[in-house]
Amino acid sequence: MVTTAAVVVDRFSLQLTFLLFLSVVVVTLFTALLTAPQRDEIGEFYLGNRTMSPLRNGLAMCGDYLSAATLLGSTGLVALTGYDGLLYLGGTAVAWMMVLLLIAEPLRNAGRFTLGDTIALRMPARQRPVRLALSLCTLAVTTLYLVAQLVGSVALLTQFTGEPSAATRTLCVVVIGTIVVVYAALGGMPGATFIQIVKAVMLISGVTVTAVMVLHHYHWNIDALLTAAADNSGMGTRFLEPGLRYGASTTSKLDFLSLQLAIVLGLAALPHVMMRLLAPRSTNVLRSSVVWAMGLVGLVCLAAGVLGLGATAVVGRDTIARMDYKGDAAVLLLAHALGGGVLTALLSCLAFVTLLAVAAGLTLAAASSAAHDLYGEVIRKGRAEQTEELLVARLAAAVMGVLAMLLALVSWGANTATLAFLAFAIAASALLPTLVYTLFWRRFTATGALLSLCGGLLSSVLLVVFSPVVSSTPASLYPDADFAWFPLQNPGIVSIPAGFLLGWLGTVLSRPEIPDAYDEFEVRALVGAAD
Template sequence: MVTVSASVVNRFSLQLTFVLFLSVVVVTLFTALLTAPQRDEISEFYLGNRNMSPLRNGLAMCGDYLSAATLLGSTGLVALTGYDGLLYLGGTAVAWMAVLLVVAEPLHNSGRFTLGDTLALRLPRRQRPVRLALAVCTLVITTLYLVAQLIGSVALLTQFVGEPSQAVRTLCVIAIGTIVVVYAALGGMPGATFIQVVKAVMLVSGVAIMAVLVLTRFHWNVNALLSAAARGSGLGQRFLESGLRYGAGTASKLDFFSLELAIVLGLAALPHVVMRLLAPRTNRVLRTSVVWAMGLVGFVCLAAGILGLGATAILGRENIAKIDPRGDATVLLLAQSLGGGLLTALISCLAFVTLLAVAAGLTLAAASSLAHDLYGEVIRKGQATQTEELGVARMAAAVIGVLGMLLALLPWEISTASLAFLAFAIAASAILPALVYSLFWRRFSAHGALLSLYGGLACSVLLVVFSPVLSGSPTSVYPHIDFAWFPLQNPGIVSIPAGFLLGWLGSVLRPQQEPAEYEEFQIRTLVGAAPRAARD
């Protein structure tokens, strides 16, 4: 990445960003410790205060989902590719519809603390192997996503100080990672929720202010904004048509479809999003919370599109590409142009807080799955005390945080977007088939669940290993060698159908021996009587 430190972020912005970020961290850490579980109850650590309003729940869901990639990467994508970038944002905005319409209420009614509880209720005779497979998938997904956030913190730091030395890079990753571990290990769900709500409010407010400034520059005339963006792109009308990134050929079109498929379907199976769906006390609160999350995410995506077009119109596409070919610096360049050093510092602080919030949710989800599913139910076979399980959860949060830091410090050149999109693809290919089949297919069996979980995970990872992400192109991790035979950067178009096919095949070859178990499970997914008593 080309640094923008010389042309965008001056010393004043750097110092102000540090002061603002440190202030937010101190306040949120102090509040997280105050709201942390005071009793050794796993329900409070996993689900927190379940009396929150739908708006607060919606803000927390929005904070859990939207990462710095939305603020930095998506804005840059629109600025550099125009229509194709806007099309990408559309998939991000509609992903919550699949959550609301398909899995939210049945999962809330049948779940307890983790997705493993839902699968165990559906497949009680083989629940331990299924919980183990689910814990493995959860650990892989959350670790990939966590590493993406930590690498993103280094990339953001690059915008201030240029290419950092190894010592500065290490210090940045350790500082961010340690703060994340404190949020998750000590604060639990209450602490993570607070930082996510703060982040969501800051993100919505920040993009709203910048979008208003952009629209004001063009007198609130959208046609004038589009025309100026077309002129600033140097491509004319082509900038407002498909083809700059995803429509150049059949492979790029398939790659875009594969990416959108993974984003739309993967959201419903991301472990930290699933945990958030279990937090509301009632279905009414859950529905309203998801609607709030849909609206907030949609607004942020709309604002990101306006910012991307505004950056092209005001700064010019070529100028942005010269400073940062990936476009990650677009929003900082635009902030400098619109509001000088003060606005640049505010947006920079917002980006760092966004990284913290998403990483905290991921760490908590991974720790909960390892403590509850792996340790509590597989290793201790349900005999662990609440105090014991809570201690394991906090220890697991620290271990996952250290693992994420070590992986983020490896000398590999891989984009944060590639890691994040792989996490979405694994969630959609491995966890989503098991979840959908469990909720809606009577003949689904434990063998089918194991095949879909392990098979979907293996298929996603193998396809990425033999794709242009790792080799065969100038932007690959290993650009000078070529062992890529899979032409797409995202495996979703192949791995997602493969996961569903494996789940179906395993269930057909070894069907469930007790179909009556599904009848009881189906009643619980509809009315939630038994799980509600267990949770409350």
């Protein structure tokens, strides 16, 4: 397969990308250290000073959520599959509606540092086993998503150098992983917030300017852009109709529905997103912040759609597929065609910074859960000093970073989208049912929470193990084996209902919790007594 290294990313682009990336890293690391918590207070490390404006909070939420998959993978999907790719982007934008309308305000009111604190307030008598299960699910989600980011850094490096050697892969993963650990372990929430805001501003500016260049190229005529995309797709008007990827068969339609369910429902339960929802100082700030995040994410998704269509129209679908069958090279090929080496370098640097920001948020969420829920409340039973818990949080960030680096090096050939979508599926199947039942069902018990958490996690993982992701197809991890009795690549359509069902079943088969616990919890969660 031809690589983009010889065609798209020339020596000038490579050098400029390195200089830009190094400059951003130096500035953000220095600022992260300056803004790092100066006192040994876990609240400042986990949530920051809680004084940011709605716009800055919204930018941080946008930076936390949008990964390099949006810049590279989503634009590539649109470039290769047309209408189906645009439909996928719609789910990415709509997901924030679930957050705003259902969980943002009650979670912020009832929460403290993690989701475990919300459940502890709701089920004080049996909080520790639930915290343990919750922490394991949180670590599973964050580890998968973090490994996806580090594997993605190697995939992005491939666009520059061709197939990297083992030493190059190791160096790339270790450098990116080490920077991420420094952001999370030393900077805490203030440091992670700064890099996320920088990343969000860069991402929004980069994709918007490039989308404007695409529209200007076609004289702001959308019909001309669509016609050129259809003509250069090699498929004519079929490119602008459903069915190229997800509508060809009943199985592919169900797979797309399963994927969209995992994305829309999983966002509301991603640990690093939930931590960000706890950071605003009041519900009014939170509400405005989520609205800003919705608007900014929608703008990026709209621009990504224009970039995908523009890549097909300007470069051609066959050329993109030859360079990278997954389509990740589409935006770089488009940048080279429209703006030469400078624009290519700018978007390449943006992709690396995007990886850093998302990985920093994930590492911080994992460290917070490990230190606060697992160590502070389960092992030390709430008796840990703040300095002690803060030290454990910093160590947990380092351990999490090293573990993710090792897993990324072992699984570097894995599909990054598959790892990310599995993380979304686990969040939607295990964490979301527990969160929704905790917030809104008076009868919900600790037994129901344990069954929902463990059952959602196990069903998601087992269904993926016995799916085409792992065996039976040329793109599988083990293409020569065949034990894929589950036909879909994403388990959400089965595992999400299973998580809700198990939570209900465990509750109705167990005795109710403390009678007055929910009344106090409801006042705090829905009325806003936490303010």
